[in-house]
Amino acid sequence: MTSALSREELERELRAIGERQYHDLHPFHKLLHGGKLKRGQVQAWALNRFYYQVCIPKKDLALMARMDDPALRRIWIQRVLDHDGFGESREREEGKVGGIERWLRLTDGLGLDRDYVTSLRGILPATRYAVDSYVNFVSSKSTLEAVASSLTELFAPAIHRERIAGFEAYYAFANDATLSYFRKRLDEAPRDVEFGLDYVLDNARTPEQQQQVIAALRHKAELLWAQLDALHHAYVSPGLIPPGAFVPEDMEPTVYRR
Numbered sequence: 001m002t003s004a005l006s007r008e009e010l011e012r013e014l015r016a017i018g019e020r021q022y023h024d025l026h027p028f029h030k031l032l033h034g035g036k037l038k039r040g041q042v043q044a045w046a047l048n049r050f051y052y053q054v055c056i057p058k059k060d061l062a063l064m065a066r067m068d069d070p071a072l073r074r075i076w077i078q079r080v081l082d083h084d085g086f087g088e089s090r091e092r093e094e095g096k097v098g099g100i101e102r103w104l105r106l107t108d109g110l111g112l113d114r115d116y117v118t119s120l121r122g123i124l125p126a127t128r129y130a131v132d133s134y135v136n137f138v139s140s141k142s143t144l145e146a147v148a149s150s151l152t153e154l155f156a157p158a159i160h161r162e163r164i165a166g167f168e169a170y171y172a173f174a175n176d177a178t179l180s181y182f183r184k185r186l187d188e189a190p191r192d193v194e195f196g197l198d199y200v201l202d203n204a205r206t207p208e209q210q211q212q213v214i215a216a217l218r219h220k221a222e223l224l225w226a227q228l229d230a231l232h233h234a235y236v237s238p239g240l241i242p243p244g245a246f247v248p249e250d251m252e253p254t255v256y257r258r
Helices: 007-021 027-033 039-064 070-084 088-094 099-109 114-119 125-140 143-154 156-170 180-203 207-235
Strands: none
Touching: 007 143, 007 180, 007 207, 027 039, 027 156, 027 207, 039 070, 039 099, 039 114, 039 125, 039 143, 039 207, 070 099, 070 180, 099 114, 099 180, 125 143, 125 207, 143 156, 143 180, 143 207, 156 180
């Protein structure tokens, strides 16, 4: 890139990343949304995805710690509250339940023990590596690149709608509680991406900055894809579950020996 893209050209480049490599294209999600997975495989997905959910506020707080503009921090903190919630009393009185609690309602509905889920003992090593890599990326890159990495939210509403429809059509665990996370994100994600996209388009002015934000969004998409690669390898094909990771009741674990 030798000259700066226009605002419209940059937005097209960012949206093209989702069209090419967002994780709704992954074979694991095709199986998940098409009702082709057994209960244990869905449990494994929800369990591993929980680690991503609990690390989102950590990622956002790491970014906020480097924001010099109080106005920007006041806007960004809404993302933390969306996931962490507002505390038991306000959640009970006003229905302001956070995304982490909503995700736990999904794992509850799938028959997973909450203490086990929150202990994070059963997640895949690759899940931990990918999610930690995302937190480290946001912690070490510029504010502009960190905000750009959040723009996978451009593509999230479509995958949430597809997931809700697939779960309702094919899985007995689907109900208001287990689907509440995805339904809530249909409202939250467009709000978040409206601000994030404007911020990136306003501040990525030079060719170098534009290359950085494109690379940041591509990096985030690759991390999401890598998490599904790990799930597919462990729980679909070839079905090699690493030692210490969650073993569904409806799967025979592979025994690893020296």
